[in-house]
Amino acid sequence: METVAERARYPEFRIRVPVMRILLVGAGGVGSAFCAIAARRDFFEQVVVCDYDADRARHAAEAVGDARFVSAQVDATSADAVAALVREHAITHVMNAVDPRFVMPIFNGALAGGADYLDMAMSLSHRHPEQPYELTGVKLGDEQFAAGEDWAAAGRLALVGIGVEPGLSDVFARYAADHLFSDIDELGTRDGSNLTVEGYDFAPSFSIWTTIEECLNPPVIWEADRGWFVTEPFSEPEVFDFPDGIGPVECVNVEHEEVLLMPRWVKCKRATFKYGLGTEFIDVLKTLHKLGLDRTEKVRVGSDKGQVEVSPRDVVAACLPNPATLGPKMRGKTCAGLWVTGTGKDGEPRSTYLYHVVDNEWSMAEYGHQCVVWQTAINPVVALELLANGTWSGTGVLGPEAFDAVPFLELLTAYGSPWGVKELN
């Protein structure tokens, strides 16, 4: 049982009671898994689960059978609405678990309401108007980092990108720099799975909205002598051999937060993110793009309410099964990890993959949540526990790399979900 006695951050509460009060925004797949994982821990006093859909929020809160979980309705497009909930429930930490369109109002609402903030995806990018596949425009997280001084001045922490990827991958980067490498050439996040979904020709195991956003935006790369730059989608295809029986999967460059986060705190020559989409998924995304069905700009179409404007990407999502409901039909494992190359502490060349694998059968049996959302949700729970007990602390807008990796990895293992290391040469 952690207490606040060790912490400097809430000096007014120097009593031995749990004081963390969390506002969980979003009761979708990841939000629901967050509740199931957090319910087994006692580092917080309350979780207020809120969602645009009040019934969904209530269902997620009630599902864990724990009186510390209550629910509320929220419009996540409104920073004022988020701030009002923070004040109403004396929230100390806002946990953002909705899709990245809503990052900025939730992030701003947390600060306005007087709470710390965590998310698992950062504010969205906007491509360069003239050279969209060469130069960066507005980068992932730029809007959040621009507010860094405001957060620091308020003595508040925004811990951004603390899901599994970004999140655990960033913790691995810090761990590799501190404990495994004397010099790092590349920090290469590599994500892959061998998941299949029974009865579906095509059923993504994660939000298609976010997947399209990630995969069709120009992928970003960082190099020490060039800074951030972007390429065409699906660039630099490579087959990566994932551990634990997953095997080889075709990976391509994808825009992802790690590339924006890692170089800010960890010294390296290059940072990349490659997603093991597989050939079929890549073809689907290319086709959606070719037909303009990836667009969020609305098109005019007939409906039961006459001519309306809808976002094609929303329609694609509406045609596919809800990933949160697919758990019982999924088979296989998902792997998140970081491939680090460079010079080891012994001065020899080193190529190491730090990874975390979740078997869907295990996460379904143990938590009732499919492996991809479960693997995303466990990391912010671990981080919140480290913040609650004062092991991690800070102010400003910080990535996971800004904190000591060891206690995180130890607590993750203590949660029953160990990580692995594989030497690649």
Add this chain to the structure above:
Amino acid sequence: METVAERARYPEFRIRVPVMRILLVGAGGVGSAFCAIAARRDFFEQVVVCDYDADRARHAAEAVGDARFVSAQVDATSADAVAALVREHAITHVMNAVDPRFVMPIFNGALAGGADYLDMAMSLSHRHPEQPYELTGVKLGDEQFAAGEDWAAAGRLALVGIGVEPGLSDVFARYAADHLFSDIDELGTRDGSNLTVEGYDFAPSFSIWTTIEECLNPPVIWEADRGWFVTEPFSEPEVFDFPDGIGPVECVNVEHEEVLLMPRWVKCKRATFKYGLGTEFIDVLKTLHKLGLDRTEKVRVGSDKGQVEVSPRDVVAACLPNPATLGPKMRGKTCAGLWVTGTGKDGEPRSTYLYHVVDNEWSMAEYGHQCVVWQTAINPVVALELLANGTWSGTGVLGPEAFDAVPFLELLTAYGSPWGVKELN
């Protein structure tokens, strides 16, 4: 100049004036091209161009600068609305130029109003509930042929499938049987093009709604000893070498009216339709199907008017450029034709492709309409002229094969758009 003197069908009008009065339903790409072609001929007295969108109808009617063309608004889902227009404008022939969802109300409205009827696509099929890729369910045109006796009893003609395909291809079948072959093995419609559209990754030159309907329905085949049966979509891929510089294109079986029409009037052992979709288009259609985006069943999605129900296929169409607007950016030729194999009149084996090619550059320069819609629209104009001058006549529900092919092919040539014959062995 044709007159009614030679005609038996309207004996009450035995005076030397043109009496054909056409209700053109649909002012889209094909409807507009129909107007441009018909405006050069004098076999009719009036064309009432109607559309759900009154502005579009008015625009199509005014574009030809011919006082014989007027416009009206119509709801093509209502047979009563069609019948009312027939009576109001003393229509003799209803020309259906909208997508095949609206065949039945227009077809029924024409008969109810007391007019003859022509279309370029037949009533839709419904797949077999248990064996959708083996047995036929409701076939293309079944609903129309079921009304054959009513039309015959009323002394009215419904000439179905008189575009280019079906239409000209069916005329070729009759011509081959009458003049080129003593015995026919296969009547194989083959459609292909080398069209490209500048500035677009993907821009179908024909209604995507209809293309999806055709290509993702189980393709139908007829064999003398088996009758009609269906296969999986995209079956029996074959590379067909199209004439006039188009060259080889990958063709696959597609559900099409010719297979339902030809065996009713022309003796053969097998009837097929293969569409030269090309590999890229086939991949796009397979992906749309895999994601459920080909569906017409509505899905629930957010819009500017709140939650609404929209048809995913309508959204796909709304994301793509309007094919009728692509003419100036298109390059290349489109080819419609019939590959006939069997025994020639001389008793020798014969393999002949009868075809009609339109160069987009020519149709744009000459008529201001892109080649695919122009090639579709010219055939019903020719047919209407043959009906107006009494060369073609009949009652009941009839396909183009039921009429003598020679005057049709002669008049098509006289319109400035000749056809070709190529021996394949």
